[in-house]
Every structure is written in structure tokens, then in C-alpha cells.
Amino acid sequence: MSSTSGSDTSHAGSWGAAFLTTATTVFLAELGDKTQLAALLLSAQSGQPVVVFIGASLALISSSLVGVVLGRWLASVMPAHQLERLAGLVMVALGLWLGRQAVLHLSSLHPDLLHLPQIQP
Numbered sequence: 001m002s003s004t005s006g007s008d009t010s011h012a013g014s015w016g017a018a019f020l021t022t023a024t025t026v027f028l029a030e031l032g033d034k035t036q037l038a039a040l041l042l043s044a045q046s047g048q049p050v051v052v053f054i055g056a057s058l059a060l061i062s063s064s065l066v067g068v069v070l071g072r073w074l075a076s077v078m079p080a081h082q083l084e085r086l087a088g089l090v091m092v093a094l095g096l097w098l099g100r101q102a103v104l105h106l107s108s109l110h111p112d113l114l115h116l117p118q119i120q121p
Contacts, residue, residue, distance in 0.1 A: 026064070035060065 030036055035056065043052040074083055 030060075 039052055039056040042056075043049040046052060071083075074086075078086070
């Protein structure tokens with residue numbers, strides 16, 4: 001076997017692994033997501049599931065394209081470990097912000113929910 005066929009095999013394996021990992025990750029991340037719920041409601045309201053599917057698919061493709069292009073650019077301007085750290089910090093910040101929004105929303109619905117009893121020394 002020549003050395004070029006070995007590199008072709010490893011390249012094909014890396015493509016397949018990247019494809020499978022991406023497809024699985026995005027599929028699982030989107031299950032029960034706001035996008036899926038919006039598509040469900042729009043399909044039910046419009047009575048045109050094919051049109052809703054096409055519109056939702058184009059929207060997901062477009063938003064994925066933005067992520068891919070931005071990721072490719074960021075990978076060219078910073079090392080992979082910094083990019084991973086930045087992505088982690090952004091995810092933690094978004095989680096904290098969303099958690100804060102949820103607490104504020106719940107406290108506006110139930111003002112007595114967040115009041116803890118006073119502990120006497």
C-alpha cells in the first residue's frame with residue numbers, strides 16, 4: 001500500500017468522524033430546543049408543515065453557516081486551546097445570565113418565593 005493511500009484513508013476517517021460528531025451533537029442539542037418548539041407551533045398553526053420544514057431548515061443552515069465561518073476565522077486568529085477556553089467562558093456566562101433571567105422572572109411571579117426566613121442567633 002502506498003503512503004498516499006494511507007493519508008487518504010486517514011483524511012476520510014477524520015472527515016467521517018467530524019461529520020458524525022457534528023450531526024449527532026447538533027441533533028441532540030436541538031431536541032426540545034426553542035427552535036423545534038417554534039417549528040412545531042408554526043406547523044400546527046399554519047397547516048403547512050412542508051413550508052415550515054423548509055423555512056426552519058434554511059434558518060438552521062444559515063445560523064450554522066454563521067457559526068462555521070466565525071469559528072473558522074477565530075481558529076485562524078487564536079490558538080485552539082484559547083478558542084476552547086473562550087467558548088467555555090461564553091457558555092458559562094450565557095448560563096449564568098439565563099439563570100439570572102429565570103430567577104428574576106420567577107421572583108416577579110412569586111415575590112415571596114425568594115424570601116428566606118430569618119435565622120435568629
